[in-house]
Amino acid sequence: MEDHARARSGSPADGPAPEGAWVLDRVRLGAGGPLARVRVAGGRITHVFAGTGTGGPVAAADGERVLDLDGRVLLPGLWDAHVHLAEWAGARHRLDLAGTASAREVADLVRRRGGAGDARGGGTVLFGYGFRDGLWPDAPHKALLDAALPDRPVALVSADLHAAWLNSACLALVGRGGHPTGLVRETECHEVLAALPGAPAAVVDGWIADACEAAAARGVTGVIDFQYGDTVGDWERRSAAFRPAVRVAAAVYPSRLDAAVERGLRTGDPVGGSGLVTAGPLKLFTDGSLNTRTALCRDPYPGLEGTEGAHGIEETSPRELVRLMRRAAAHGIRPAVHAIGDHANTVALDAFEDVRCRGRIEHAQLLSPEDLPRFARLGVTAGVQPRHATDDRDVADRHWAGRTARAFAYADLLAAGARLEFGSDAPVSPLDPWLAVASAVGRTDDGRPAWHPEQCLTVPDALVAAARGRRFVRVGDPADLVLVDVDPARADTDTLRTMPVHATMTDGRWTHGPYRTH
Structure with missing residues (x-):
């Protein structure tokens, strides 16, 4: 050729x-x-x-x-149906914590790289990204970071975006000086990160434009941007500044739902003037994540039996979930519900059945067998991230011991008639749909035998999921x-x-x- x-x-x-x-x-x-x-x-x-x-x-x-x-x-054209574009773009400019094996190793890395000349991510805060503490022998604590870098704010974000580890200087910066450990999770994590000073909007927008071009170089023609904050407003500003290299569906968060309804903004409506940006779904949460042991499960996490939070956390009550979904659906905004644990997925599916609307469940990582056919029956798309199955296999084997045959169950979902759409959850995994396709087909990415090979997909089926349903x-x-x-x-x-x-x-x-x- x-x-x-x-x-x-x-x-x-x-x-x-x-x-x-x-x-x-x-x-x-x-x-x-x-x-x-x-x-x-x-x-x-x-x-x-x-x-x-x-x-x-x-x-x-x-x-x-x-x-x-x-x-x-x-x-x-391929889609990444779950990204956090500002986080992904920023992670390319932050201290890389991937592969660190302990909290102490991270603190040593901060000590070596935290001098005044390494202000990655903009501003005075030292930002880092990518730690996974699910298998660490020690726990993240502000004292470790204080000893490593006492005079400069440090904010380290976990690979799954569900936790942040801050030193005392950074906690004081966001008005949480009395926090006992410096490790914040879930909603508090999102609030803390939103309150931190970062790079100017024009700088971040430039990073995002570059990230979109990098995505196009891997065959991506569209993304759903679940970046936390005023995602629609941010993309209205960007659309006036540049034409993105990919289509963007900009998610709406509950804090912006009333404003979207007042505008008459519906999922799929154009945003800005580029012609490539539309309003996306309403992002809601039922639970946390596997690595933080906050995914809401029927069975307790090993070693946590009898303690508060042994089954994970309920991020949104079922009643409130239904209320928000019903309000959104009544105004043409489709819900996208984050659910990772098996109990969380049941709660999310129950809400879809109650509201009688179509939408998405994001992640769908651990499923009860009786819930598999409900995705197709209720018209709920499973937005899944195959790279998570290979990245998290060891954590799943430990914390979901005995249950992994129904974890990341993509073949079972397809057999039950569900529609799958692949994403990366970037920066949790790289914004590259070919990594998702390879992980879905092979169920391994490190030379080990396939993990639960009965859940492998064929190449044609994986490509359809990567192309948002286009075969x-x-x-x-x-x-x-x-x-x-x-x-x-x-x-x-x-x-x-x-x-x-x-x-x-x-x-x-x-x-x-x-x-x-x-």
């Missing part, structure tokens, strides 16, 4: 590409698919000629550019497309994980690759 596809056009091939008018010739139509020719105009797919394009010149219409793709594979490139669909150099149907999991993406198109415009114009 040539390094670059050959271009032919009715006008000079080296001239500017006509906006949104393309013939994609000699492409493979999907994983394992036939050769085809696809026409794109006005941001839509206008023609698909399967089995053609194998010989002879293509007659280009006026203003139409023809690309000979030499047998590359054309797929529907084929079809006439009339938005021209959100990705070209890859290797047929996923013939790729092993290592190749899937590092899939070479040749080009990405969103809304009929190239956002990555050799045909992109700036």
